[in-house]
Amino acid sequence: MGALSITGIKPGSTSLKLTAGKITKTVPITVLSRNLLSYGPASGNGLTATVNTDGSLHVTGAAARQWAGLVWTFPCPVQGTVILRAPTFIAGLSPSVKFLDAKGHQLDGQVTSGGNAVAIPAGTVSLRFEILSSEATPTAKDGDLRVQLESGDTAHDWMRPDNTSLRGGV
Template sequence: MADEVFSGGVSVTGVEPGATTITIKSTTNPNISKKVPVTVKSRNLLAYGPASGNGLTATVNSDGSLHVTGTATGQWMGVSWTFPCTVQGNVILSRPTSIDGLTVSVKCLDADGGQLGAQVIVGNAVAIPAGTVNLRFEILSSEATPTAKDGDLRVQLESGDTAHEWMKPDVTSLEGGGVMS
């Protein structure tokens, strides 16, 4: 019997985020096993929470989605959250629910807050540019004359180039504020 060599390590996928344990058992000696504590993290890399600015207010629903209300004070104005970039390689942004007249995007920022590369928009997988320190998640009005909004958004940023079913992000308590793009 040949030994199998795995490059890239072990990958464990959990059903729900949180603390759990995995049991590793020997296939050659059933008496040898080890329980290892693990923390399952959300595949959704976004971080957000309550935010208000430029006429829009975002609150977090019990399922972790965002509820957005109000009327933006102008086109390309809205709310945003800035948080550390914890990913390299390709990412994809998906939005299984939307609110007409609002657009979502993620911008990659350098250490000085300057934008690197093009923004990440829904449906396009892009590479995180070298030098990215933070990400900024934005919800902006795309209307020339903004109208009142009242609805829920489920937005997901994840590693890779394939969008999966929406998951609540690990961080839903990050305070955000107004932004003009």
């Protein structure tokens, strides 16, 4: 039995027509985003995030304190190695992804923007995407943020995630 790998250019639905001899089969294909993050509107700790039409986040406000901010938790969609990049960032805000077990407890390690690729620890069930203030005295923010978590150890151009309607908070 052979294997077939298909890489889509942009997310959406299409089909693939396969022919072997006199048999032809059309197979539906859904192309998913390379960006594994899930996020959406959120408010808390002095910050507010809304989703722009292109799927990026617009963040406003001043965090209540250092290392406070916004959080989204969602099921871990992959295993293996992941890398996080923020090609469009807001100075003073630090995006990261932490790994959670079935009870919601944080496992060892995290992946940070600009850092190396990280192996997802065994037992990871959920991911927690955080945007936290890295400033000792947080200042007001008003800007757009593009963050991408993807499988492997190579970062690619930013792509809108499939889920931009996940409610976040603190």
